[in-house]
Amino acid sequence: MKRLLSGIKPSGDLNIGGYGGALRQYVKLQHDYESFFFIPDYHAVTVYQDPKELHERTRDVAALYLAAGIDPGRSTIFLQSQVPAHTELGWLLETQAHFGELKRMTQFKEKSEGKDVVSSALFTYPVLMAADVLLYQATHVPVGDDQKQHLELTRDVAERFNKRFGLTFTLPEPIIQDIGSRIMGLDDPGKKMSKSNPNQNSCVLLMDSPDDIRRKFSKAVTDSEGQVRHDWEQKPAVSNLIEIYSVFADEEIAVIERRYEGQGYGVFKKELAEVVIQKLLPIQDKYRQLVDSSELDRILIDGAKRAADVASDTLLAAKKAMGFVTF
């Protein structure tokens, strides 16, 4: 049986990077896998979250999952903090993860760099992520490129555990698509698109208004060549914009290149904004209907029950394998 698990942290407003690298894949893949889509709220608090904002953003991400097209009848949608097995298995796996390998995680290095105070949870974050995946015996994990190293660690920890205590966990494969797995900032194609960038125009949010989207794309950096051509080496900024177009229009890069041949960046950027707006408007409408609804509560309560059923079996197997007394 092929099983999928993935999630998006509620630590900032969802941007089109998370949509391209993750959410869009979830919606497509849910038809081919038994799927678990969760909201890693415990991961969010590895850096300080304002309690009110955490609360709101958690509901936002859940509502956006549904609004984008995840079908709760088909897939299980739940909050990490509603299934205690995550932190329990996280602790057990911390006994198998090595200090040295956690120190090598590039995301930890990036997030801790230059900070006076760094929580120990930020350091052990990838082990909790391993627990998320392994609890569900996920065979596949759709993610953006930046999560690849965390999934390698997940596999290493699972392999180590299986060798030491007997076969307990399935080794997961990442699903990282060619186009959309690395959406870069509109102001700098060398940096991942992220809400934490202080330049407001660098990042397009899923809930941005049409005018904001138009403004942000009109200010996006390009190059001096003037050709809409995909070439990451020579033309990273334009290539990034073409990939965003491809993700949102669901069109091949070559089709887009042909359409804008001989036209300047001005027309291309204008139409790119419209393509993104057309895709986001219905998602935003559905989000508004769902975010404060009791239907959302019901889906999350039901999802947590279904998730806990699966997770508790794996947790029990892991505890037994390690020699804990279980009843």
Ligand code: TYM
């Ligand atoms: P997070 O919340 O930072 O991002 C959620 C997903 O979106 C992808 N992503 C991007 N893809 C392309 N371009 C971008 N600019 C971009 N920004 C974000 C991420 O790669 C990710 O797939 N550790 C995870 C959350 C997590 C998780 C898990 C994921 C916790 N447990 C278990 C999968 C399985 C994270 O911080 O993603």
